[in-house]
């Protein structure tokens with residue numbers, strides 16, 4: 001009796017041992033597969049196109065917060081290079097001092113450096129390129145850059161926040177109130193304020209005075225938008241020629257709808 005019991009226990013232990021070992025081996029294989037799949041996944045750069053006021057900022061904020069997107073803004077890059085006094089920053093400072101424009105080459109150098117860092121990171125990453133290209137010449141330079149071998153693992157798509165009418169943005173921009181406190185610069189829409197707040201015109205964050213745009217500014221905004229739209233048309237033509245997929249988003253709707261439309265079109269959830 002004792003002998004049979006011992007044999008039985010031995011068999012049970014043996015089967016158990018084999019199961020554990022084979023489970024561990026399989027688990028490791030699966031794990032390895034997952035890591036490899038992740039390494040093979042490409043990073044995706046979405047080039048943001050849209051007039052000032054079309055909602056690029058709002059869309060990128062949501063994607064950064066909810067989808068862990070990275071935001072590559074040429075405006076922020078400039079500030080970073082100037083603040084940290086890099087070689088590019090020094091060059092830009094000299095140009096500004098001399099009253100000259102910063103050349104496209106400098107902007108591209110900055111973008112290249114940032115993008116290369118993202119691509120070098122093995123983890124898959126989605127990012128927005130914001131503020132570039134602004135002209136058809138810049139679009140051509142950018143399209144040439146992404147063909148460089150270092151970016152062979154980068155998917156490039158354009159996101160076009162298109163407007164059925166320029167008036168929508170003019171309305172958005174002219175109903176915007178800005179805090180006059182230089183350190184605050186909070187923005188409000190006049191449509192969101194009640195009558196008391198409209199009469200007071202005081203910033204809720206810092207108590208500074210809120211200012212509205214003048215009619216001259218509105219005219220200037222309209223002119224700037226018309227120039228922008230012409231450039232945008234030419235940029236999109238270049239992207240189409242280069243077979244860059246273009247995600248079209250109707251920018252006349254609510255910010256939430258624009259975001260949902262974008263998420264749906266890129267096949268992400270949230």
Ligand SMILES: [Zn+2]
Nearest residue numbers: 179184203206
């Ligand atoms: Zn303020």
